[in-house]
Amino acid sequence: MTNGLRYTGPIYRPPSEANSLLVQATIGCPWNKCTFCMVYKKGPKFKIRPVKEIKEDLLWAKNYYGNSVKTVFFPSGNTIIMKTADFVEILNHTKELFPNLERITIYGSAQYIVKKRLDDLKKIAKAGLSRIHVGLESGDDITLKNINKGSTKDIQIKAGRLVKQAGIELSEYIVLGLGGNQRTKEHINETVKALNMIDPDFIRIRTFLPKINTPILEEIRTGTLQILKPHEIIKETYELIKNLKVTSKVYSDHYTNYIHVNGKLPDDRDSMLQTIKNALMRDEKSFREVYIGTE
Secondary structure: OOOOOOOOOOOOOOHOOOOOOOOOEEOOOOOOOOOOOOOOOOOOOOOOHHHHHHHHHHHHHHHHHHOOEEEEEEEEOHHHHHHHHHHHHHHHHHHOOOOOOOEEEEEEHHHHHHOHHHHHHHHHHHOOOEEEEEEEEOOOHHHHHHOOOOOOOHHHHHHHHHHHOOEEEEEEEEEOOOOOEEEEEEEHHHHHHHHHHHHOOOEEEEEEOOOOOOOOHHHHHHHOOOOHHHHHHHHHHHHHHOOOOOOEEEEEEEEEEEEEOOOOOOOOHHHHHHHHHHHHOOHHOOOOOOEOOOO
């Protein structure tokens, strides 16, 4: 019997999972090549934890927290990569242990989601997976190539649609400013097109902030990538919200963002656009400066 929950390497979870039980199912990220991401650049090497170990941690959590657990998040970077049968076993075990469970969620990249058959995803949904958090980042293929995302707009759209077809909630993340000054229009226009074709349950907005230990820093140093100013980022936000034809909930729930624009589309579009217009009237110097992040 384990003496506590065991974690290896950085453990990240979405802000919406702040109160969730975190039980590590995978270690690291199987891709780990995105130029803007610092999370696993110094390791550890990707590994899927044995089902037996995951079950041991779940049992420890049951004995420690009892029936108070309502939400569970399984880190790390790409838990969707687990074999379907193993993941289904873990999900069923989690439901058995925690009778008051309301939600089970994971991270999953599009290039690994599309390797699952729809039948596999339906089995996973039936076993209890509620939501997958996916990093779309951009719908612009050139931007995706520049950041070495490992997927294309078509792969992202296919993955998003598969998740929704399976009956699993889909939370898509986009990163404002990721195309830099050179591709700001293409970045937003193509991202809008991709999101409109997916119509995710949630769209979560982030703003590009350079991080330590990332290859993209060299592009910034040499001028290959020119970081957008606050008003330019906010204008991207405006174009995004104005042109989305989705029924998604939009959240800008992250410290990197210059403004917080939250609401349900299309109902809250006008109020969201007004918030953005108000922000554009502010002196640009009133917004945070660009800095190199450490987390």
